[in-house]
Amino acid sequence: MVGSLLSYDMLELPNHIRGNxxxxxxxxxxxxxxxxxxxxxxxxxxxxxxxxxxGLSQSAVSHKIxxxxxxxxxxxxxxxxxAAVFTTAGEDLLDYAARxxxxxxxALLSLSRTPLSGRITLGMTEDTAxxxxxxxxxxxxRLHPDVTVRSKVRMSLVQQAMLDAGExxxxxxxxxxxxxxxxxxxxxxxxxxxxxxxxxxxxAEGPIPFVSFDxxxxxxxxxxxxxxxxxxxxxxxxxxxxxxxxxxxVTAGMGMGxxxxxxxxxxxxxxxxxxxxxxxxxxxxxxxxxxxxxxxDTLVAEIEREIGRYGGLMLAG
Numbered sequence: 593m594v595g596s597l598l599s600y601d602m603l604e605l606p607n608h609i610r611g612n613x614x615x616x617x618x619x620x621x622x623x624x625x626x627x628x629x630x631x632x633x634x635x636x637x638x639x640x641x642x643x644x645x646x647g648l649s650q651s652a653v654s655h656k657i658x659x660x661x662x663x664x665x666x667x668x669x670x671x672x673x674x675a676a677v678f679t680t681a682g683e684d685l686l687d688y689a690a691r692x693x694x695x696x697x698x699a700l701l702s703l704s705r706t707p708l709s710g711r712i713t714l715g716m717t718e719d720t721a722x723x724x725x726x727x728x729x730x731x732x733x734r735l736h737p738d739v740t741v742r743s744k745v746r747m748s749l750v751q752q753a754m755l756d757a758g759e760x761x762x763x764x765x766x767x768x769x770x771x772x773x774x775x776x777x778x779x780x781x782x783x784x785x786x787x788x789x790x791x792x793x794x795x796a797e798g799p800i801p802f803v804s805f806d807x808x809x810x811x812x813x814x815x816x817x818x819x820x821x822x823x824x825x826x827x828x829x830x831x832x833x834x835x836x837x838x839x840x841x842v843t844a845g846m847g848m849g850x851x852x853x854x855x856x857x858x859x860x861x862x863x864x865x866x867x868x869x870x871x872x873x874x875x876x877x878x879x880x881x882x883x884x885x886x887x888x889d890t891l892v893a894e895i896e897r898e899i900g901r902y903g904g905l906m907l908a909g
Contacts, residue, residue: 624696626660627689629653630668633677634686639669694727709738710887715751715763716743718835719854720875725764728898732891739887747808747833755880761888762879764895766852768810769872776876777892779899782853784811784870786863789845794866799827801847806833811850811870818868 632642633653643653661668668682678686716725721743729741746754751763769781794800804812815826830841835855842849843859852873856862877892 622663622692623656623660624693626656627685627693629656630660630682630686631689631693633657633669638677694731707738708736708887708890710885711740711742712885712888712891713742713744713759713761714891715754715760715765716745717748717751717764717766718745719766719852720764721745725895728895732894736887736890739891741891747806749808749810749813752878755878758880758882760880761882761885762877762892764875764877766810766873766875767878768814769874772874772876773878776874776878777896779875779877779896781872781874784850784852784873785856786848786867786870787842787851787856787860788848788863789843789859790861792845792848794848794863799825800866801829802826803830803838803841803847803849804828804832805835805838806831808833814870815850 629642629646629648632646633639636642636645639653639657640650643650646653657669664681664685666681667679668685670677670679670682714729729743732739733741744751744754744760748765748767751760751765754760755763764779767776772778788794792801802815804815806812818826829847830838832838832841835851838849838851839855839857841847842851843857848863850870851860877895879888879892
């Protein structure tokens with residue numbers, strides 16, 4: 593069944609690589625490892641970082657991709673300085689690589705799965721709800737139809753309170769790196785940044801206009817403590833529970849804000865030196881203190897494996 597699906601997908605490839613692929617099918621096959629290497633280059637932004645993520649040498653990743661190019665009879669990566677990472681053929685193949693690898697990995701999981709049943713209540717932040725995590729949850733549902741997963745999207749502080757109250761089995765939350773617990777499953781780390789629009793001139797003295805998440809945000813609570821202990825006081829001029837709203841307000845020049853790496857935009861300027869540097873962040877899976885849940889153990893392992901393979905970029909939305 594999986595082989596039939598892959599062959600059907602090949603028939604839909606664009607004309608400039610379809611003929612080469614179909615000829616190749618007569619004697620050779622697109623190698624899963626080569627497609628995975630190509631996808632890692634996309635996720636990590638280059639061959640060097642892809643090799644690190646895959647635990648391979650740079651030459652090994654380059655060899656896999658060159659062998660794939662030879663098989664297809666076309667270049668997939670641009671190797672000229674200043675050019676885009678992928679050629680047109682490479683971009684086209686990436687779309688199919690994602691589908692092929694998804695089917696491949698799902699088939700392996702299906703063949704190795706153990707019967708599971710039960711219920712999981714999972715908390716997520718807005719960041720993770722609007723990301724590729726939905727694909728993992730969808731696949732988990734197909735592989736384990738007798739497990740019900742109910743997701744609740746809340747701010748990180750709210751989720752932690754819900755965990756303590758026993759309202760969630762686990763939550764994917766942001767925490768400051770210095771607040772990590774030994775039991776946390778760390779998915780990835782990133783920075784928190786002071787940002788503003790380039791044309792926003794901060795006052796030399798007096799309060800700095802501050803674009804803030806709502807009072808349930810731990811960024812805001814940390815910033816409030818900084819403002820109280822600094823000569824540069826922060827004056828909240830815009831408050832919003834949504835990251836999209838805060839990004840829009842910062843970009844519009846309404847004030848300075850605190851945003852993690854994934855929400856930085858080219859039209860923003862990172863501000864350093866005016867206020868204390870924000871603490872580093874970590875995205876973690878934090879579980880409630882309950883009895884063991886085999887269904888939850890399996891879901892956590894699948895999320896950890898996928899994000900370990902592709903890194904934090906997988907959750908970038």
